[in-house]
Amino acid sequence: MNVRILKDEKAVARAVAARVIATLADRPAAVLGLPTGRTPIQLYAHLRAAYASGRVDFSKATTFNLDEFLGLAPDHPASYRAFMETHLFAHVNLSRRRIHFLNGVTSDPAAECVRYEKAIARAGGIDLQILGIGGNGHIGFNEPASGLLSDSHPARLEPGTRRSNADLFGGRVEAVPREALSMGVGTILRSKAVILVATGAGKADAIKATVQGLVTTRVPASLLQLHGAVEVVVDEAAAAGLVGR
């Protein structure tokens, strides 16, 4: 994997924003895969600023978000859809009909996941998938396990994952849903290019295992080693465990 180590969170956000801007300049109708979470907040701030100053145009772009909590409607303030509205969608010229999300209030989760896979395929696949990483090595909501489901699927969240999402629910871990819908590792690996973003010391072990460890479903992000076009963009703190960097 191609690893880029930058000074801090700010430099990481700037570099990843530059990649998104360049992708859209080169291919205005690009299909982007997007994460939520703390890591991309500054990235989305850069993209909003770039749009406001006329440096990027989203009008022909398509987006697919990685995941959504099961049981939360798109307008629920703690939903990932609401997060995306706040940090990006409400501020840029993405066409509403080209914004795609897994529906957290579907009555048929399995069918909803099939619909999502079909929608991604119909859009021509994901050109650039941006990922965060959990401290446990998860990508999307693909948690460490003895096996992983390849396609989009309903997923059970680990206690640590629910804790790290508690902020969205006013700090109340018990309010964080136990289940979510997520793109699968296969969905992610079918993307043409992937950027894995990590900042802070809390991600150092996961980054070491992802980049220099064995390929194992116990560290879902390590499966990215099988993809030929992955760039890992990290700050010094998240890179601290890498040997020979």
Ligand code: F6R
């Ligand atoms: C969110 C997602 C998750 C996060 C990961 C890191 O859409 O897919 O895999 O990327 O949990 O979260 P943060 O950035 O909050 O540390």
